[in-house]
Amino acid sequence: MRALPLCLLALSLTGCSLLHKPYKPITAPEARPTTTETPARPVARPAPVKLYTDTTELLSNPFRDLGEVSGEDCQTNRQDSPPNINTARKRMQIRASYLKANAVLLHKCEIVNESKGCYRQAICQGTALKVSGK
Template sequence: MRVVPLCLLALSLTGCSLLHKPYKPVEPFKQPAQTEPVRSKPAPRPAPVKLYSDASDLVSKPFRDLGEVYGEDCQSSRQSSPPAIATARKRMQIRASAMKANAVLLHKCEIVTNSQGCYRQAVCQGSALKVSGQ
């Protein structure tokens, strides 16, 4: 009785390999004729985003508010490196750059404890701005 399941298993494993498929040779990769080596371009750097911490610095400058931006740095456990406000601020500026902003008005930066997924977290919030004549 033990032989029947073993035979069925062997038969099922070999059944798929018995299907005949015609062999098609693979064409070799053809390289284009070039005399110069191909150089990859480096990824474009995000545009620099100026950080304003005081709204009075923007009084004489025309600007357009593009929306809220934030940045964070997470300390996942007690043994991990502590969160840095400078890193959170930089990530906020990178997000503003992705929105085509050239400035950020900083609202607040703080260290938050016991946030979801982090032991401690540095969080910065601000407004992405497009300042004319900067």
């Protein structure tokens, strides 16, 4: 009766050793010659988006409305850094640049307490515009 547990133990140990793969050392990548390397392309950055806070600034320039845009900065819990309105405003401008806008008319920026998923949240809302130059 004592032989059965010993046989099962020996069988289980040998079964696990059959699954083990041999160790292969990691080799360093081949050194490439520097003369044949092509330079890396710069990452495309969104075009700068001007921020308008007053509608009277737009009166002299023709523009096209491209839609509403918003930006957020979230503080997930009390220990995180507080939400920043400047970060929310910048994210709004970046979203406007994805719409091919070159300006944003800012409607409002505010800090909201206890929003969904955030302890506190900075939110900026505006309208993306394509302003024609003079």
